[in-house]
Amino acid sequence: MSSEQTQTKWAQFIPLVTVFFFWGFVAASNDILIPVFKKAFDLSQAESQLVSLAFYIAYTVGALIYNGISVLMGQDIVNKLGYKNSLALGLVISAAGTLLFYPAANLASFPLMLSGLFIVALGFSLQQTVANPLAIALGPIKTGSQRLTLAGGINNFGTTIGPLIVSFAIFGSAANASSDISIESVKVPYLILGVAFIAVAIFLKLSSLPDRPALVEAKTEEVGAKGSALKYPQLVLGMIAIFVYVGVEVSTASNLPAYMEKDLGFALHDIAPYISLYWASMMIGRWTGAVEAFTDNVQTQKVLRFVAPYLAFGIFLAVNAIADHDLAPFYVYGLIILVLIIADMASKGNPARMLLIFSGIGILALLIGMFTTGMVSVYAITSVGLFCSTLWPCIFTLAVSGLGKHTSQGSSFLIMMIMGGGIISWLQGAVSEVTGIQYSYIVGILCFAYLAFYAWRVSGILRSQGINFDQKISGGH
Numbered sequence: 001m002s003s004e005q006t007q008t009k010w011a012q013f014i015p016l017v018t019v020f021f022f023w024g025f026v027a028a029s030n031d032i033l034i035p036v037f038k039k040a041f042d043l044s045q046a047e048s049q050l051v052s053l054a055f056y057i058a059y060t061v062g063a064l065i066y067n068g069i070s071v072l073m074g075q076d077i078v079n080k081l082g083y084k085n086s087l088a089l090g091l092v093i094s095a096a097g098t099l100l101f102y103p104a105a106n107l108a109s110f111p112l113m114l115s116g117l118f119i120v121a122l123g124f125s126l127q128q129t130v131a132n133p134l135a136i137a138l139g140p141i142k143t144g145s146q147r148l149t150l151a152g153g154i155n156n157f158g159t160t161i162g163p164l165i166v167s168f169a170i171f172g173s174a175a176n177a178s179s180d181i182s183i184e185s186v187k188v189p190y191l192i193l194g195v196a197f198i199a200v201a202i203f204l205k206l207s208s209l210p211d212r213p214a215l216v217e218a219k220t221e222e223v224g225a226k227g228s229a230l231k232y233p234q235l236v237l238g239m240i241a242i243f244v245y246v247g248v249e250v251s252t253a254s255n256l257p258a259y260m261e262k263d264l265g266f267a268l269h270d271i272a273p274y275i276s277l278y279w280a281s282m283m284i285g286r287w288t289g290a291v292e293a294f295t296d297n298v299q300t301q302k303v304l305r306f307v308a309p310y311l312a313f314g315i316f317l318a319v320n321a322i323a324d325h326d327l328a329p330f331y332v333y334g335l336i337i338l339v340l341i342i343a344d345m346a347s348k349g350n351p352a353r354m355l356l357i358f359s360g361i362g363i364l365a366l367l368i369g370m371f372t373t374g375m376v377s378v379y380a381i382t383s384v385g386l387f388c389s390t391l392w393p394c395i396f397t398l399a400v401s402g403l404g405k406h407t408s409q410g411s412s413f414l415i416m417m418i419m420g421g422g423i424i425s426w427l428q429g430a431v432s433e434v435t436g437i438q439y440s441y442i443v444g445i446l447c448f449a450y451l452a453f454y455a456w457r458v459s460g461i462l463r464s465q466g467i468n469f470d471q472k473i474s475g476g477h
Contacts, residue, residue, distance in 0.1 A: 017154040024158030028279045029166040035257040041110045049429035054114040055121045056422030062125025063416030082211035086130045091201035094123030098194030105187035133411045148393035153286035159279030167272035229406035238399025241454040243417040247424025248447035249388045259437040273325045278385040280316035285389020287312040340386045351394040355455035362387040362448040
């Protein structure tokens with residue numbers, strides 16, 4: 001690819017990652033809304049997880065609507081509307097959802113709040129169905145997950161600042177934070193978010209993004225001769241993997257505030273920096289995994305593998321310093337980041353190997369979180385964000401490999417399974433009412449166990465189809 005072509009691809013990629021930022025901003029902000037709604041509406045832990053359930057189940061409903069309309073039309077709806085139009089439509093739907101926060105706040109209505117979040121995520125469902133394969137399409141298929149990881153790094157910049165901004169909107173500055181909760185304080189930031197959705201929809205329409213990109217290469221098309229995406233075992237098993245992956249990612253964070261408040265005695269307004277750290281950990285991991293997207297020089301890559309994660313960690317520290325939070329408790333986390341770097345190097349760019357290694361470390365982190373106390377348990381649980389960081393692109397790349405012309409359909413099936421974020425969060429909340437919140441993280445351990453199984457199983461499936469990621473392909477990035 002010439003330098004001019006490369007510049008064109010980057011010019012197309014930059015406006016695309018804007019929507020990735022929004023997904024992260026809103027999803028992580030839910031973790032602040034959960035304890036706020038729990039206190040304001042006097043909810044149980046399981047009931048408070050309805051926030052996650054309403055948000056993530058919308059992805060499944062959206063995917064079902066997408067597939068239903070495609071069947072009725074006799075044509076893939078994204079192929080009919082075009083990729084830019086589909087992205088813009090998804091943003092407009094999300095903007096409509098933010099409008100509900102105004103009457104919901106005025107009426108102090110929990111069901112109306114959930115409805116607003118549901119519609120926002122409904123728009124995200126269409127956006128994700130389009131954006132993930134589009135990110136893969138903007139370059140060679142073999143480096144597609146590098147671009148997904150890079151986009152995920154932008155997503156996690158949103159997840160890092162989202163909790164801090166929403167916390168500030170609700171509680172005020174850290175120095176002046178109050179335990180008093182005003183539900184009405186959530187409506188202004190979400191209305192502003194709605195305006196931003198509309199602005200980006202217009203921006204994307206005017207951008208150079210391709211409207212109908214070539215999603216697959218010739219070799220993949222030859223493999224993709226089956227009649228339906230569901231006939232590919234890597235996709236079917238990958239759908240379950242996405243379900244449990246999003247489940248453990250979301251439930252780990254969404255149950256953390258209740259653990260810190262109830263078991264460790266943290267004030268509600270002091271929890272936001274730790275939620276921010278969890279999602280910043282995702283950013284740290286994804287920046288580490290995306291270094292090969294910037295250079296082919298092996299020596300430079302080795303240097304960047306150490307520079308990128310600590311640069312991302314520095315951004316976390318900077319935004320928390322601006323928010324006037326005490327940074328002293330977070331410096332020790334820099335040592336935990338070394339574990340991530342070593343694990344990333346051990347994966348050698350193979351997505352299945354990375355999925356296996358990171359799932360194993362995720363199990364270890366949750367075991368430490370369950371059987372230790374105090375800040376050690378908090379750091380252990382928070383570090384799950386590091387080891388979830390690159391699992392989405394690993395699973396997505398493995399699941400759609402070899403689908404050929406069914407890639408778009410396969411993508412919609414994978415997006416459908418994002419509902420795991422809500423269902424598993426609710427499940428862990430229900431388990432916590434029996435075991436206590438700390439021991440409820442056994443749910444996350446079971447999720448990681450399946451991901452380790454998928455990593456082992458899918459390797460054999462893809463090798464039987466002539467797809468090998470060991471040929472210096474950084475699929476895990």
